[in-house]
Amino acid sequence: MKGLKKKRRVQVILLAAVALAVSTALIGYGMRDGINFFRSPTQVVETPPAATETFRLGGLVEEGSLIRGQGETVTFNVTDGGESVRVSYTGVLPDLFAENQGMIGTGKYVNGVFEASEILAKHDETYMPREVVDALKEQGVYQEPGDS
Structure with missing residues (x-):
């Protein structure tokens, strides 16, 4: 019985x-496609990801780089103070999207251009995504809100 x-x-x-x-x-x-790694523009330029890899790119929208194309296509540069990456997006941008503001985009880096499938913008004048703040601090260009 014991056995x-x-x-x-x-x-x-x-x-x-x-x-x-x-x-x-x-x-x-199930999660293999749902995990998107964050990269700053400097990381993308130094080590370009494969064209099939989906990831998140964040930084500040470079002033003077926003170009509205035909239809809903928009191109602009995203910078972290060190490097800039060209971004192409087709769709409606968030209402709070603007130059010199923080943004995060999800997409793929193809032929030197980040082709975004989704763009997220800040939600008020002081908010910036944590990943973007960290990347800007790493480059030495981040200033706390209210600092001049």
Whole structure:
């Protein structure tokens, strides 16, 4: 009787371990396209990602670089104070999108141009995404709101 209980306990533990491994693999497989890594313009220029990789690019919209094309196509440069990356976006920009303001875009870097599928802008005059603040601090160009 003792041997049967021990055997049953080992089977339950093995089954639980297999179920945990399978569920972990399924979660990882399901999230493979949902994870987008953040990069600053300097990181993109220094180490260009593959054209098939989707990632997030953030920084300040460079003053004087905003060009509205035909239809809803817009091109502009994003900078972190060190490097600039050309961005192309087709769609309606957020209401608060403007030059010299923080933004984050999701998309792919193809032939030297970041082709954005989504653009997010700041939501008030003092907010800037944490990733953008960190990248600007790294370049030494970030100023706390209210500083002149």
